[in-house]
Amino acid sequence: MCGIAGIMYRGEGGGLHVAKALIDMLDGCQHRGPDSTGFALYGQAAKGELKLRFFVGQGDEAVTAVERIQKTLAEQHASIIEDEHIGDNYRVVVQFSGDVRKFAYAMEQAAKVISIGESLDIVKDVGKAHEVDERYAVHKFTSTHGLGHVRLATESDVKPESAHPFWATGFADVAIVHNGQITNYWKMRRRLEQRDFEFRTDNDSELIAVYLADKLSQGIALQEALKTSIDDLDGTFSFLVSTKDEIGYAKDRLAVKPMIMYENDDLIAVASEEVSLNRLFPGQALNTKEPPPGSYNTWSRST
Amino acid sequence: MVTIDLAKIPVREANERIRQYGAEGQDVEVINPDARHHIGVGLTAEINVKIRGSAGYFCAGLTDKVHFEVDNNVGWGLGDNIYNGSVVVGGNAGAIAGVAIRGAELVIRGNMGSRAGQVMKAGTLCCAGNANFMAGYMMYGGRIIILGDSGERVGEDMAGGEIYVGGEVHSLGSDAQIVDVDGAELDDIRAFLDRYELKFKGTFKKVVNAGKNLRYATSERQVRSIPFFTFSGETDYWNAKIQEDLYIKSQIGRYRIRGYGGARELPHLSDLAFKKDLSQSDHGPDPVSKVNMYTEIGGINGATPLKLSMPVMIAPMSYGALSRSTKQAIGMASSLSSIAENTGEGGMSDAQRDAAAQLIFQCLGGRLGWNIYDMKRANGLEIYISQGAKPGFGGQLMAKKVTKELAEIRGIPPGIDLRSPSRHPDILGADDLVIKVEEFREATSYKLPVSVKLGAGRVRDDMKIAVKDGFDFVELDGMQGSTGAGGAEVMEYVGIPTVAAIMEALDALEEIGVRDKMQIVLMGGIRDGIDAAKALCLGSDAVGYGTSTIIAGGCIACMQCHVGQCVTGIATQDPEHEKRYQPAIEAQNIHRFLESVRWQIATVTHALGYTDVKQLNRDDLVALTPEAAAITRLPYEPGYRDRHLELKAKVG
Numbered sequence: 001m002c003g004i005a006g007i008m009y010r011g012e013g014g015g016l017h018v019a020k021a022l023i024d025m026l027d028g029c030q031h032r033g034p035d036s037t038g039f040a041l042y043g044q045a046a047k048g049e050l051k052l053r054f055f056v057g058q059g060d061e062a063v064t065a066v067e068r069i070q071k072t073l074a075e076q077h078a079s080i081i082e083d084e085h086i087g088d089n090y091r092v093v094v095q096f097s098g099d100v101r102k103f104a105y106a107m108e109q110a111a112k113v114i115s116i117g118e119s120l121d122i123v124k125d126v127g128k129a130h131e132v133d134e135r136y137a138v139h140k141f142t143s144t145h146g147l148g149h150v151r152l153a154t155e156s157d158v159k160p161e162s163a164h165p166f167w168a169t170g171f172a173d174v175a176i177v178h179n180g181q182i183t184n185y186w187k188m189r190r191r192l193e194q195r196d197f198e199f200r201t202d203n204d205s206e207l208i209a210v211y212l213a214d215k216l217s218q219g220i221a222l223q224e225a226l227k228t229s230i231d232d233l234d235g236t237f238s239f240l241v242s243t244k245d246e247i248g249y250a251k252d253r254l255a256v257k258p259m260i261m262y263e264n265d266d267l268i269a270v271a272s273e274e275v276s277l278n279r280l281f282p283g284q285a286l287n288t289k290e291p292p293p294g295s296y297n298t299w300s301r302s303t
Numbered sequence: 304m305v306t307i308d309l310a311k312i313p314v315r316e317a318n319e320r321i322r323q324y325g326a327e328g329q330d331v332e333v334i335n336p337d338a339r340h341h342i343g344v345g346l347t348a349e350i351n352v353k354i355r356g357s358a359g360y361f362c363a364g365l366t367d368k369v370h371f372e373v374d375n376n377v378g379w380g381l382g383d384n385i386y387n388g389s390v391v392v393g394g395n396a397g398a399i400a401g402v403a404i405r406g407a408e409l410v411i412r413g414n415m416g417s418r419a420g421q422v423m424k425a426g427t428l429c430c431a432g433n434a435n436f437m438a439g440y441m442m443y444g445g446r447i448i449i450l451g452d453s454g455e456r457v458g459e460d461m462a463g464g465e466i467y468v469g470g471e472v473h474s475l476g477s478d479a480q481i482v483d484v485d486g487a488e489l490d491d492i493r494a495f496l497d498r499y500e501l502k503f504k505g506t507f508k509k510v511v512n513a514g515k516n517l518r519y520a521t522s523e524r525q526v527r528s529i530p531f532f533t534f535s536g537e538t539d540y541w542n543a544k545i546q547e548d549l550y551i552k553s554q555i556g557r558y559r560i561r562g563y564g565g566a567r568e569l570p571h572l573s574d575l576a577f578k579k580d581l582s583q584s585d586h587g588p589d590p591v592s593k594v595n596m597y598t599e600i601g602g603i604n605g606a607t608p609l610k611l612s613m614p615v616m617i618a619p620m621s622y623g624a625l626s627r628s629t630k631q632a633i634g635m636a637s638s639l640s641s642i643a644e645n646t647g648e649g650g651m652s653d654a655q656r657d658a659a660a661q662l663i664f665q666c667l668g669g670r671l672g673w674n675i676y677d678m679k680r681a682n683g684l685e686i687y688i689s690q691g692a693k694p695g696f697g698g699q700l701m702a703k704k705v706t707k708e709l710a711e712i713r714g715i716p717p718g719i720d721l722r723s724p725s726r727h728p729d730i731l732g733a734d735d736l737v738i739k740v741e742e743f744r745e746a747t748s749y750k751l752p753v754s755v756k757l758g759a760g761r762v763r764d765d766m767k768i769a770v771k772d773g774f775d776f777v778e779l780d781g782m783q784g785s786t787g788a789g790g791a792e793v794m795e796y797v798g799i800p801t802v803a804a805i806m807e808a809l810d811a812l813e814e815i816g817v818r819d820k821m822q823i824v825l826m827g828g829i830r831d832g833i834d835a836a837k838a839l840c841l842g843s844d845a846v847g848y849g850t851s852t853i854i855a856g857g858c859i860a861c862m863q864c865h866v867g868q869c870v871t872g873i874a875t876q877d878p879e880h881e882k883r884y885q886p887a888i889e890a891q892n893i894h895r896f897l898e899s900v901r902w903q904i905a906t907v908t909h910a911l912g913y914t915d916v917k918q919l920n921r922d923d924l925v926a927l928t929p930e931a932a933a934i935t936r937l938p939y940e941p942g943y944r945d946r947h948l949e950l951k952a953k954v955g
Binding site for chain 1: 310334335337338339340355356357359360374375376378379394395397398414416417418435436454455731732733734737738741764767768771814815
């Protein structure tokens with residue numbers, strides 16, 4: 001029950017434009033989801049460094065959460081390079097060289113992890129696009145590509161942690177935004193859980209993220225992973241996935257959920273509705289394309 | 304030509320101006336449309352509108368006599384429900400282009416998205432490029448011309464109309480077939496293409512309905528009906544009802560269809576009692592004068608509310624399932640008692656509009672009888688999602704009832720077993736629904752309340768969606784509700800009871816802290832004023848009466864509503880049968896029943912020590928059974944059951 005958006009600038013064109021574009025696109029389709037808004041943004045990666053973001057809340061609650069996080073970081077041999085408490089988030093950059101999945105599961109014990117990645121940073125909270133931007137200064141992010149999401153909460157509560165994008169728990173730099181409903185959720189989740197994957201929510205979008213990240217970690221290309229996802233996932237869906245260098249989409253065979261895309265020499269933009277794309281090009285009619293049912297594709301920063 | 308700049312004014316204001324210009328006979332150019340939704344919705348004056356750019360969802364929707372030209376693309380639902388006129392799109396169209404159109408010519412110079420022409424009734428939808436998945440899905444009439452390729456499953460479940468494909472037919476939908484095109488048809492298509500300067504040299508393949516699934520293969524044999532009280536008894540596994548059921552299934556080899564509601568015993572309002580011993584109270588000669596019962600429904604977001612002399616409405620029942628005379632009588636009764644009537648599925652008749660002072664117009668997935676003119680003369684609009692007797696299923700109207708006249712109003716081929724779609728073409732989630740609600744508001748200048756009818760299923764989630772999508776009130780229908788025709792097992796076993804539904808609904812509103820932002824009209828097996836008072840105590844804002852009014856108006860509960868040969872002239876479209884029904888007399892009968900409801904609500908309210916029905920509350924109730932107590936969380940007081948039985952014995 002939502003609206004999705006994704007954008008990737010070719011070459012060095014991203015910078016401050018990515019976040020700004022996503023804010024505009026999400027504002028354009030806020031009617032699809034007034035409850036919460038979120039962004040997955042990919043910035044510059046530094047070797048051996050990981051960015052982590054947690055929900056810690058405010059006041060005493062936040063102080064104890066940050067203490068727990070710092071203690072667990074030390075236990076995991078991750079040394080803090082910089083940190084910040086902003087809005088309800090605690091953001092920290094660490095030096096780390098171990099196994100990310102084990103590290104991530106350990107950090108989950110300390111506090112609610114929003115994202116972990118070399119370049120990925122997810123910002124999401126209750127509220128509209130401009131409200132979330134105001135709280136977390138999203139427009140100041142420098143990035144190459146990113147995803148965005150507006151949510152209308154139905155089955156789960158209006159809580160910041162139920163907002164999208166979803167990070168693929170345990171896998172650095174994989175994020176997803178999804179519009180629709182996966183009907184074989186529990187079946188697929190049990191399969192992954194049997195292989196020791198852990199889930200932090202009951203949200204079907206987290207499942208898609210982990211499903212894809214698992215394929216990627218086996219060395220399967222994103223294109224191929226998206227292709228199998230259309231066979232493996234039942235239900236209605238239009239989703240966007242992003243990694244350090246790629247953005248991809250998949251759409252269910254029944255074409256129930258909308259998706260529309262636009263490409264030019266500078267960028268690729270995908271959204272639930274054309275009205276979002278037009279926010280980037282006011283007053284200009286766009287030569288857009290609606291992906292057919294059961295289709296998937298990826299774009300890479302290098303191409 | 305006047306220019307409207309959408310970079311400067313919002314669509315809502317632009318539409319008001321376009322309507323104004325239309326009335327003055329001025330043409331309009333819209334600049335900077337930037338794919339915004341609802342441009343030109345609800346226009347019924349002859350006008351030329353040029354859109355310089357791309358338009359969003361429902362462009363030119365719910366219109367008549369308009370000519371639209373869009374330079375570039377359009378979003379979902381192009382020309383939704385348009386009657387006459389034309390829409391020409393220079394670029395591509397999103398999904399469900401030409402949804403539910405009733406005439407007009409729609410031309411898309413680029414490609415069109417999935418499910419184009421879904422449930423269309425008449426007119427021409429022409430796409431110069433390629434179509435996509437399930438073009439012509441459930442179409443009832445009119446023609447689709449595709450110059451490019453058809454996409455997969457073209458003509459899926461189409462009941463009528465023709466689809467001409469110039470390119471490749473990728474695959475046929477279920478019950479669709481390819482037939483020859485004759486010369487006259489070709490000439491007509493060529494003339495159409497010339498008119499819109501579309502060049503096409505090739506030939507066409509014509510896709511039509513294959514006729515294998517329009518009627519049930521075997522009809523149910525008529526048997527002497529078992530009286531409802533025997534029918535609803537569950538004393539014995541192999542009773543008369545089960546035997547009859549097995550026998551009929553042995554003949555038809557499928558599930559059975561019947562009228563009326565479920566007959567199983569379920570927790571209901573009768574399992575609740577008033578805490579106070581009302582037999583001791585003295586109501587005096589005129590309790591009605593001592594209690595304020597006036598109730599407004601639907602005004603919470605600023606629309607003109609329905610003004611009810613008591614917290615009571617008529618539940619939605621269709622002209623189709625019921626005869627025209629019956630709908631007329633119910634309408635008259637609703638006016639006599641100053642409450643609101645509801646069209647149900649299948650359109651609004653003049654007789655019904657004239658009879659009912661306040662009338663809600665219901666919109667279902669098949670868009671049968673749905674149109675802008677009746678929307679504008681309604682007092683409320685309602686989006687039907689499902690009904691309590693068969694949540695998740697579409698309506699059924701057997702061929703006997705699908706007469707020529709009825710088929711015309713609904714825009715469907717006569718003589719088919721009509722199985723209405725269970726889903727709306729353009730409501731596939733809460734996110735699409737919000738855009739649909741907005742379209743209705745745009746089309747009627749934000750004056751009418753827009754409600755949603757929910758059959759009790761996943762009430763908790765549905766209620767939250769209803770609030771977030773901005774509905775003005777919910778009609779919540781429990782499992783004890785009835786229907787004109789439904790699968791027998793579905794009626795007995797699908798859904799949740801009315802008391803459980805209202806509890807879930809209220810819990811959902813509490814959970815998100817918006818109890819005051821939604822009104823609930825509860826229905827489903829409400830039989831008298833006592834049931835109503837209990838429903839109000841539980842937290843409903845009003846209640847709906849369906850079956851009760853039918854019975855008050857002469858129904859004999861034979862459960863054969865689906866057959867179409869109703870002996871009382873109620874559930875029939877056969878003029879000979881309908882003759883037996885006298886609307887003026889039955890209207891008085893229904894009115895008297897409604898007045899008995901008024902008296903009972905007033906008497907209970909007064910006896911409980913209140914002066915206004917809004918003071919009724921949960922603390923006035925107890926539960927008589929453990930099940931009812933578990934559902935309602937009311938105190939379980941079996942002692943009250945003895946008092947209840949004692950009273951009953953006394954009354955006889």
